[in-house]
Amino acid sequence: MKLWALVVKDIKLSAKSNYTYIVLVFVIVFVVVAVFFVPDEFTNDPEVFVHAGTEGLLSGKIEKALDVDEVVFYGSRDEVISNMKKDRTSIGVDITTENGKMVIEFITQGYESERLKKILEAHVMGWAALETGYEPNSYVTVLESNNPDIPANKGMLPVFLVMESAFMGFFMIAAYVFQDKEEGTIKAYAVTPAKIWQYLLSKVLVFVLFGWVSGLLATIIIMGPGIRYLQFMLLLTSASIFGSMLGLIAAGLFTSFTKAMNVIFVVAFVLGITVIPYYMPSFSPVYIRILPTYPLLFAFREVLFPTGNTVLVYTNVLGYLAASAVLFYIANKLFEKKLV
Amino acid sequence: MIKVNGLWHSYSKDNIYAVKNVTFGVEKGEIFGFLGPSGAGKSTTQGILTGLLPLQKGEVYVGGYDLKKPCDDMFNIIGVSFEQPNVYGKLTAVENLEFFARLYDVPVNDPMHLLKMVGLENDAKKKASEFSKGMKQRLVFARSMLNNPEIWFLDEPTAGLDPATAGRIKEIIRDRNKKGTTIFLTTHNMYVADELCDRVAFINDGEIVLIDSPRNLKLKYGDRLVEVEYREEGELIKETFSITDDNERQKLTRLIASGNIETMHTKEATLEEIFIKVTGRGLK
Incomplete structure (x- = not known):
């Protein structure tokens, strides 16, 4: 009953502040950006302009060998060069035959990376080896053959769910408790027979609710009905609880938002840094992998784009719930020691 | 309690x-x-x-x-x-x-x-x-x-x-x-x-x-005084009398009998005055 009264009061206060609307606007902006502005796939591949002496026979094979978005064939080397001057992101290839041997010339703009040049060279040389009857001695082995091809715009969703929906409570709960401290309403609460854990839990529940609203809205619109919503809700709830608990600890350690601000921003930065290995898996040092948001990002990705690794999801759910229980105990002790 | x-x-x-x-x-x-x-x-x-x-x-x-x-x-x-x-x-x-x-x-x-x-x-x-x-x-x-x-x-x-x-x-x-x-x-x-x-x-x-x-x-810390305003030959006079002093008490009795008193107040000490007396500082 008391907990319910607290939850209702906190929802009323949130509804009467701008916070609810900020959450909704943020969700809408994210969804609009993801759906209308971010393409399915980002590509840095340049256009390749090709002059091939035997265009008719080879063009299909060359196109396949280059494995880039766009290959444009021209009738002469000069034509390739003049078009490259018009499109400074393009690369040229001139294929001719001399004394029965294939001669391949790569024409570059001059500022391409060595990596790109090597990749292009490897592609064309591999094709050339096949054409001239030599088997290429390199193979590609795919480790995770069932990895889904995640569209770039949908791939942003786990980041949104972690940073906005799950960890919203971290920033906001601290702000709400500090407001209670500043207004002195926490003192008025402290002289009633209600418990401290009820005060803390009501705030957590409210931010879990907000997490649900923002997370579900964005996910339903972007992903539609075809994902495992039970797993999704379990993960979102446990992570929201954990984020809110971190906020309670911050609010319990400091007396005002100004004093806590530095710590809150540092923690937010540290938690946010895990987005880097999410997009660049080659950079995932141990000190980032041990951060709580790291497994969470991949757990959300698993729920949204399943590869069959449900253990990852449930491990995260249980881990976050266990950690939340410990943090709630600590927060309770901190507030019992000094509520006002 | x-x-x-x-x-x-x-x-x-x-x-x-x-x-x-x-x-x-x-x-x-x-x-x-x-x-x-x-x-x-x-x-x-x-x-x-x-x-x-x-x-x-x-x-x-x-x-x-x-x-x-x-x-x-x-x-x-x-x-x-x-x-x-x-x-x-x-x-x-x-x-x-x-x-x-x-x-x-x-x-x-x-x-x-x-x-x-x-x-x-x-x-x-x-x-x-x-x-x-x-x-x-x-x-x-x-x-x-x-x-x-x-x-x-x-x-x-x-x-x-x-x-x-x-x-x-x-x-x-x-x-x-x-x-x-x-x-x-x-x-x-x-x-x-x-x-x-x-x-x-x-x-x-x-x-x-x-x-x-x-x-x-x-009672303990206040002076037992009475403040009186009275007219004498057309002039308004304000005077304070101690009711513990015999002479002043008799003078006050005569004044009351004369019927010239316009205002009269007992002047017991306020709590603030007592506080100042006891601690040497005010309540503000």
Whole structure:
């Protein structure tokens, strides 16, 4: 009953502040950006302009060998060069035959990376080896053959769910408790027979609710009905609880938002840094992998784009719930020691 | 109802004490005034009695509850009216009271009835942030009556109120006291204390320097003087007579007999004058 009264009061206060609307606007902006502005796939591949002496026979094979978005064939080397001057992101290839041997010339703009040049060279040389009857001695082995091809715009969703929906409570709960401290309403609460854990839990529940609203809205619109919503809700709830608990600890350690601000921003930065290995898996040092948001990002990705690794999801759910229980105990002790 | 014995408190947890060896008791049905200037230790003592500050050293019993073993049940029998207008600004007056009413385990007063008592019935559905400081103060005062407290802690209950509203608040205090509520009144306003309190304690630099009824204090520390304004040959004369001095008493008797007196007042000492006499500093 008391907990319910607290939850209702906190929802009323949130509804009467701008916070609810900020959450909704943020969700809408994210969804609009993801759906209308971010393409399915980002590509840095340049256009390749090709002059091939035997265009008719080879063009299909060359196109396949280059494995880039766009290959444009021209009738002469000069034509390739003049078009490259018009499109400074393009690369040229001139294929001719001399004394029965294939001669391949790569024409570059001059500022391409060595990596790109090597990749292009490897592609064309591999094709050339096949054409001239030599088997290429390199193979590609795919480790995770069932990895889904995640569209770039949908791939942003786990980041949104972690940073906005799950960890919203971290920033906001601290702000709400500090407001209670500043207004002195926490003192008025402290002289009633209600418990401290009820005060803390009501705030957590409210931010879990907000997490649900923002997370579900964005996910339903972007992903539609075809994902495992039970797993999704379990993960979102446990992570929201954990984020809110971190906020309670911050609010319990400091007396005002100004004093806590530095710590809150540092923690937010540290938690946010895990987005880097999410997009660049080659950079995932141990000190980032041990951060709580790291497994969470991949757990959300698993729920949204399943590869069959449900253990990852449930491990995260249980881990976050266990950690939340410990943090709630600590927060309770901190507030019992000094509520006002 | 309240028993405090050898209470000490240090915010820095060292030898700098905000409250030093404070001892007093408050009987059931009594209005007990706690008077002192800012920083004297009033708020610290009240903070400990209301459970807002931890009990570090000494014995404190409130309504029979030992504050060494804090118990939530105690909050069902106490009410606290803060000096700070600590209400939820985004909630209306009635929403504020309805929320706090749900936190008690005992029957509570109807929020609208309480708002009417303090003259806020027409502003019940107005957001508290739109209230003046005095209105917020009345809302805090009304909130402290929600659970019909047996022990009522009032911190400057008339501060910032106009005389009419202050009079209404004092009337409510007297009325509840008549019904048996024990009141612990913290103030630096000597007139409020003088008007309402059965006994007052003077606290200065964390120590209680005096405890007695206002009347006894005045008798003990005041000069028994009478101030008279009278006309003599058309001229208005103002004179003060001691009623303990034989000559001056006879002169006063002659003046009364002459019928020339226009105004006459006894000049007992105010609580503030007594405080200054005892501590060497004012109450402000």
